[in-house]
Amino acid sequence: MYFETLHVIPFVWVCVVLLVTLVVNPIVNKLVQKFIEPTDGFNARVFITILFSVTLLSILLTVIGSWIGMGEISLEPIQTFFYDWPRNFFIKFWVEVLIAQPIARFVMKKLHASQARKAVNA
Template sequence: MHGETRLPRGGKEFILFLAIISILSVNIIAPLIMAFKFGFTKDVYVDTLKVIPFVWVCVIILVPFVVNPLVTKLVQKFAGPTDGFNARVLFTILFSVTILSVLLTVIGSWIGMGEISWKPIHTFFYDWPRNFFIAFWVETLIAQPVARFAMKKLHESQARKTVNA
């Protein structure tokens, strides 16, 4: 997948790719999770907006240092040499969302509550399936396609500049 135009090709492109996915994800997933848990009210939404920056920072730290190393190993283990781009992307989304949803079901609750407690651990098996379901579909249908489209357009622009130069 070295020549794939829908993936980042370097550090700066990875940062852009991560920024697009994380900003879209956090701004869609967090309000949905909170609304399903506490109700679809303006107060719940405003309270969610107050903690989103902290959750976003947590995601930005977790993805390159915890999630990506694990996902890379898992995709290599489960995706075969004949599997195409879409299969690898789906495995990547599945493993990324699984790992992040497990971590953020607890850590995100701590951030939202403003304290570390046992409550998110006690309610984990009630909360996590809902969180996973919301995150998986947001990633699969919105965040990842938008980020891949942005990469494709960026690479097309770079190719045009190279040809015109």
């Protein structure tokens, strides 16, 4: 089962990258503009962005990811959507909040510090 999953993962990642770039980011950017005020802080902006991104991606990937995993387009992921989606949403939400975003912010902080040092030394 694990080896079968390893064969499918590259296709899922390509799908995720395409969905984020072409569908989710434009929608999330518009939604964040409507819900965030200019006086809201960085943490509020990050939280709202995570919430909208996770919601949209979990909705789309609950169906599309199932299709990729099964190797066929069927009605099963749509029929079991309300059973599967909440689990997918909460797993993705907590992974994003507790693991992915802190690592990404740490890496970006180090990258910007390195670039700032190079600019000062240049």
